Amino acid sequence: MFATRFAPSPTGRLHKGHAFSALTAWTAARDVGGRFILRIEDIDPTRCKPEFEAAILEDLAWLGLDWETPVRRQSDHLADYAAVVEALNAHGLLYRCFRTRKEILDAIGDAPHGPAEAVRPGPHAPEDEARLLAESRPYAWRLSLDRAREALGEQAWNALSFVEEGEGADGESDLIRAKPETAGDVVLARKDAGTAYHLAVTHDDALQGVTHVVRGLDLFEATHIQRLIQTLMGWPAPTYRHHRLLTGPDGRRYAKRDQSVTLAELRAGGLTPEALRTELGF
Known part of the structure; x- marks a missing residue:
């Protein structure tokens, strides 16, 4: 069965780029009756915070996404x-x-x-x-x-x-x-x-049985070394589907390090999930 995932790191609040990536993966699974997995990639002990993990769940639920439980926390x-x-x-x-x-x-x-x-x-x-x-x-x-x-x-x-x-x-x-x-x-x-x-x-x-890795183009180059690790360990090779990166009005891609406007801030400003989904093409 088709299975994909959204795997954010809880190092800050989600922004529009995250919303686009999550919706892309979630829609791909929904369209074929497949599985959508949420995974929390929190192996960085200095930057990952429980409050950001809670915020991720809140933001994704606000967007209207659902996922398998329990959520794997690395x-x-x-x-x-x-x-x-x-x-x-x-x-x-x-x-x-x-x-x-x-x-x-x-x-x-x-x-x-x-x-x-x-x-x-x-x-x-x-x-x-x-x-x-x-x-x-x-x-x-x-x-x-x-x-x-x-x-x-x-x-x-x-x-x-x-x-x-x-x-x-x-x-x-x-x-x-x-x-x-x-x-x-x-x-x-x-x-x-x-x-x-x-x-x-x-x-x-x-x-977790991921058959399709749907993620941003910024991770395309990582696929090369990940295929080697999969081969060395005898793990199956998923199909990859890298999507475009969302950019802001200034032409720069949304990023936590640039303090991009967060979904929480957009929500506080009155933006509805329906309006955001429409804006992002869903």
């Missing part, structure tokens, strides 16, 4: 993600990275072949790793693309692909060859959370 399932990290590490696909963000940014500036080299810092020398562990220094777990490629073999690596029912940034659609190397050695377990976005989202899509 912070309640960190042991699930730890098990995936353990499995990947048991196959030698991960390495510890003790480097700070500043050290990695500095390495980008020093890289002789440009920034692309810096997203693949590689493991520390064994003696350095032993010393850092002895000092109880915090570390992240990174996925080694070199080891993943070797584990899969060249034929399977070159066959990595995904189906895109929407369009990528350059108009890509239909069957697209996945290029995980564009993401580099991504972090799969953060120092502060024990997991990271790419691991948690692919795990939960597989667990």
Whole structure:
């Protein structure tokens, strides 16, 4: 059965862009009698707040959306993600990275072949790793693309692909060859959370039976590395449908970091859900 999801992070109030994305996914499921799943992606312990989670539920209900219950909250399932990290590490696909963000940014500036080299810092020398562990220094777990490629073999690596029912940034659609190397050695377990976005989202899509990932175009590039993780773990490959990003009067896309007008503010100003849905094309 068709199943899709809307998976916001409770780091602020929802805005029109969120409403457009949620309505796009919800309508896609409703039109074919499928499932619509709401998931709370709250693995960032510093930015995610319970009050924002409550506000998400309030805003989506105001829009007229309904969803399956119970709602999965990622912070309640960190042991699930730890098990995936353990499995990947048991196959030698991960390495510890003790480097700070500043050290990695500095390495980008020093890289002789440009920034692309810096997203693949590689493991520390064994003696350095032993010393850092002895000092109880915090570390992240990174996925080694070199080891993943070797584990899969060249034929399977070159066959990595995904189906895109929407369009990528350059108009890509239909069957697209996945290029995980564009993401580099991504972090799969953060120092502060024990997991990271790419691991948690692919795990939960597989667990919850998501057949169609309907989301914004800003996440199109993430699909490449997520297909690799799905393949390494033997998880099914959903179909992808990336939609356009909603922009404000100034031409900039709506974003929390830009303090875009929230749904709560629009509601307080007298906007009805029917009017907003019409404005957004639903």
